[in-house]
Amino acid sequence: MMKQLFPIGHVMGFIFSLVLTLVALLVVYTDMSYTMGMVILVSTAVIQATVQLFMFMHVNESKEDKNTLYINIIYAVVVSLITIFGSLWTLVWDW
Amino acid sequence: MNWDKFIVDGLKHGDPLIIGAVVSIVLVSIAIVAGLTYFKKWGYLWREWLTTVDHKKIGVMYIISALVMLFRGGADGLMLRMQLTAPEMKFLTAQHYNEIFSAHGIIMILFMAMPFIIGIMNVVIPLQIGARDVAFPRLNAVSFWLFFFGAMLYNIAFVVGGAPDAGWTSYFPLASTEFSPGVGNNYYAIALQIAGLGTLMTGVNFIVTILKMRAPGMTLMRMPMFTWSTLITCIIIVFAFPVLTVALALMMFDRLFGSQFFTMTNGGMDMLWANLFWVWGHPEVYIVILPAFGIYSEIISTFSRKNLYGYKSMVASMAIISLLSFLVWVHHFYTMGQGAAVNSFFSITTMLIAVPTGVKIFNWLFTLRKGKIVFTTPMLYSLAFIPIFTLGGVTGVMLAMASADYQYHNTMFLVAHFHYVLIPGTVFAVIAGMYYWFPLIAGFKLNERQGKAAFWTIAISFNVTFLPLFFLGLDGMTRRQYTYSAETGFGPLNLIATIGSVGLMIGFALIVYNIIWSFRHAPRETKGDVWDGAGRTLEWATHIPVPVYNFAVVPEVDRLDAFYFAKKEKRSLFKDKIEKIHMPSNNGQPFILGAIFFFWGFFMVFSMWKSAIVAGIGVLILLAMRTFERDHGFYIPVDEVKKTEQSYGGDSV
Numbered sequence: 001m002m003k004q005l006f007p008i009g010h011v012m013g014f015i016f017s018l019v020l021t022l023v024a025l026l027v028v029y030t031d032m033s034y035t036m037g038m039v040i041l042v043s044t045a046v047i048q049a050t051v052q053l054f055m056f057m058h059v060n061e062s063k064e065d066k067n068t069l070y071i072n073i074i075y076a077v078v079v080s081l082i083t084i085f086g087s088l089w090t091l092v093w094d095w
Numbered sequence: 096m097n098w099d100k101f102i103v104d105g106l107k108h109g110d111p112l113i114i115g116a117v118v119s120i121v122l123v124s125i126a127i128v129a130g131l132t133y134f135k136k137w138g139y140l141w142r143e144w145l146t147t148v149d150h151k152k153i154g155v156m157y158i159i160s161a162l163v164m165l166f167r168g169g170a171d172g173l174m175l176r177m178q179l180t181a182p183e184m185k186f187l188t189a190q191h192y193n194e195i196f197s198a199h200g201i202i203m204i205l206f207m208a209m210p211f212i213i214g215i216m217n218v219v220i221p222l223q224i225g226a227r228d229v230a231f232p233r234l235n236a237v238s239f240w241l242f243f244f245g246a247m248l249y250n251i252a253f254v255v256g257g258a259p260d261a262g263w264t265s266y267f268p269l270a271s272t273e274f275s276p277g278v279g280n281n282y283y284a285i286a287l288q289i290a291g292l293g294t295l296m297t298g299v300n301f302i303v304t305i306l307k308m309r310a311p312g313m314t315l316m317r318m319p320m321f322t323w324s325t326l327i328t329c330i331i332i333v334f335a336f337p338v339l340t341v342a343l344a345l346m347m348f349d350r351l352f353g354s355q356f357f358t359m360t361n362g363g364m365d366m367l368w369a370n371l372f373w374v375w376g377h378p379e380v381y382i383v384i385l386p387a388f389g390i391y392s393e394i395i396s397t398f399s400r401k402n403l404y405g406y407k408s409m410v411a412s413m414a415i416i417s418l419l420s421f422l423v424w425v426h427h428f429y430t431m432g433q434g435a436a437v438n439s440f441f442s443i444t445t446m447l448i449a450v451p452t453g454v455k456i457f458n459w460l461f462t463l464r465k466g467k468i469v470f471t472t473p474m475l476y477s478l479a480f481i482p483i484f485t486l487g488g489v490t491g492v493m494l495a496m497a498s499a500d501y502q503y504h505n506t507m508f509l510v511a512h513f514h515y516v517l518i519p520g521t522v523f524a525v526i527a528g529m530y531y532w533f534p535l536i537a538g539f540k541l542n543e544r545q546g547k548a549a550f551w552t553i554a555i556s557f558n559v560t561f562l563p564l565f566f567l568g569l570d571g572m573t574r575r576q577y578t579y580s581a582e583t584g585f586g587p588l589n590l591i592a593t594i595g596s597v598g599l600m601i602g603f604a605l606i607v608y609n610i611i612w613s614f615r616h617a618p619r620e621t622k623g624d625v626w627d628g629a630g631r632t633l634e635w636a637t638h639i640p641v642p643v644y645n646f647a648v649v650p651e652v653d654r655l656d657a658f659y660f661a662k663k664e665k666r667s668l669f670k671d672k673i674e675k676i677h678m679p680s681n682n683g684q685p686f687i688l689g690a691i692f693f694f695w696g697f698f699m700v701f702s703m704w705k706s707a708i709v710a711g712i713g714v715l716i717l718l719a720m721r722t723f724e725r726d727h728g729f730y731i732p733v734d735e736v737k738k739t740e741q742s743y744g745g746d747s748v
């Protein structure tokens with residue numbers, strides 16, 4: 001009964017995301033090499049996104065229609081790639 | 096405590112406009128509180144409105160807020176025009192002009208156009224898909240109150256502390272603490288953040304509603320066009336608004352905590368702000384235009400007495416627009432100095448958008464062709480939209496050419512262009528939609544004669560106001576310029592534009608008069624489907640005014656425009672018998688959450704950290720309460736449903 005009432009997934013997700021944010025902050029507050037910092041930032045970012053997708057957005061819960069899910073994820077990836085590489089192209093690479 | 100920082104400069108200097116504004120705000124607030132107390136309406140207000148989760152009431156609150164903001168933004172526009180009436184006018188100072196065009200832009204786009212559209216979505220979408228509410232009614236209330244309190248926070252800026260003055264775009268480095276040291280731009284970063292979160296939740300809510308709650312038999316390709324446009328709009332919201340969220344958060348860090356994302360030193364990059372702003376900003380203009388296209392599609396088809404021409408191509412063109420809208424943002428800063436390849440690419444993608452948009456224009460024209468056109472007020476707005484918007488679109492293609500844009504960039508030509516798309520596109524559409532769907536909520540139509548008078552005043556004044564700006568822009572008058580000399584020769588055209596803007600305000604006032612008059616005198620409708628039985632979609636299949644539960648029995652749909660064909664073949668869409676109806680219960684938490692966010696934002700604006708932390712904890716407590724709360728709503732028993740149905744005349748189900 002207690003298990004059903006207590007939103008354990010949400011609470012865990014919340015704690016995970018706080019911890020991951022704190023780990024990312026370490027990059028600013030400690031002395032480390034550029035590569036090391038990047039490795040930490042990228043990996044915490046990927047884990048963070050995964051935590052959000054599973055704990056809060058429930059990607060693993062859609063039973064019937066997996067296609068909509070895949071279309072959505074592809075659309076999201078495409079839009080973010082456009083944003084990132086488009087910005088790099090205009091602001092940094094510039095040709 | 097140092098109270099000085101809360102007092103705006105205008106008050107200290109005894110500026111009559113600011114004193115007038117402060118006095119009127121205080122008087123109006125006192126009048127509202129006194130009125131509510133005198134008429135004993137506090138309980139009514141709390142029970143029926145502030146705690147409501149009913150999509151219709153939330154929609155009405157969105158629309159009322161948007162109308163109020165239309166007047167605030169319109170008054171700002173009028174003041175800008177006053178200042179430009181003649182050379183060397185002394186009505187506003189340069190600083191004041193900056194504050195007002197910033198407020199005007201933000202308020203019109205984020206606190207008028209967006210909420211008006213979201214309000215209409217709220218009222219109409221569940222009805223159009225045969226549902227009893229949105230998927231997450233409680234979240235819907237949270238969305239509204241976050242928008243509302245975000246807007247309030249922005250609106251107090253010009254009387255408490257100082258107004259944002261770096262344009263609605265707030266470009267860095269101008270918006271940095273170095274060049275804008277006051278609290279004004281803190282308001283921008285935080286008020287927009289709060290309202291933006293609300294919008295994002297609306298996006299999620301309506302996607303789920305449309306995907307999961309359609310009446311049995313309504314496949315995606317049987318959905319009304321307004322529902323389609325809302326679905327696509329919400330997808331754009333969900334992908335575009337997080338960019339704004341992040342950009343505003345970075346702005347807040349730069350302004351409040353000394354980070355260096357958008358500075359010109361220490362590895363910061365000022366144009367990164369412009370870039371992120373427009374990655375959100377361009378999709379944003381499609382967020383306010385696509386639902387407008389949906390509204391026009393419904394109205395044009397209803398009042399041509401024909402089905403919408405090219406349904407599939409309408410859907411396809413919206414889907415293409417939604418993807419292209421993420422591929423064009425650089426056209427807002429062609430002149431930054433990036434290479435020719437970048438500009439050529441974004442030039443081409445921008446021009447490509449004209450193709451699906453053109454397809455839609457032709458579809459509307461073909462819908463009109465050989466139709467039995469009925470010239471109601473909403474139809475007049477829709478008919479005026481087609482040529483005026485086309486003018487706005489064609490000048491848009493002119494601006495899309497990167498090399499030519501070096502001439503047009505930041506001139507009055509641009510100002511004319513975006514008013515030519517935003518006003519006939521969005522503003523005409525929401526007004527038309529309001530006239531068209533008004534009976535659903537109120538139970539009567541707005542007076543047609545007054546409505547048409549308002550329409551003609553607005554349509555004519557609009558062109559008088561903004562057509563001259565194209566020529567002023569081509570002659571070299573720049574935007575955001577607070578004065579000009581007589582030698583420039585800008586005087587006469589500016590005078591004409593100002594005269595037009597007075598006409599526009601008269602037109603908007605006529606609409607309000609129209610609403611108030613109709614509340615008292617318009618004849619009440621007795622059955623649904625009020626537009627002479629021409630309704631094609633499900634919102635016309637239920638009673639008017641729509642009961643809390645929308646449909647006593649959930650309709651069943653077997654084709655596009657099912658309601659229209661059911662009427663023609665004398666069938667009923669309602670097959671089941673009445674059962675008890677499950678409804679969500681009202682709750683005060685969304686309102687309280689919004690109010691706490693307001694205080695949190697206020698404390699952040701003034702860097703009052705301890706108070707901000709307390710308010711932040713308040714937000715967390717409310718979120719936790721929601722997480723652990725169990726509320727399964729309630730049931731309306733069969734008897735009560737039957738009684739309500741009978742009170743409408745009792746024939747339909």
Ligand code: HEM
Nearest residue numbers: 169172173175176196200203208262263517574575576596
């Ligand atoms: C009542 C009718 C209106 C009038 C008289 C009006 C007038 C003006 C004027 C004079 C400017 C400033 C031009 C300059 O010096 O740069 C302006 C800017 C602007 N207007 Fe309007 N406008 C009206 C309605 C609207 C509406 C309905 C919208 C949007 C839905 C809108 C959006 C904007 C935006 C985004 C700006 C740019 C602000 C900036 O430069 O930061 N306006 N308008």
Ligand SMILES: [Cu+2]
Nearest residue numbers: 377424426427
């Ligand atoms: Cu754009």
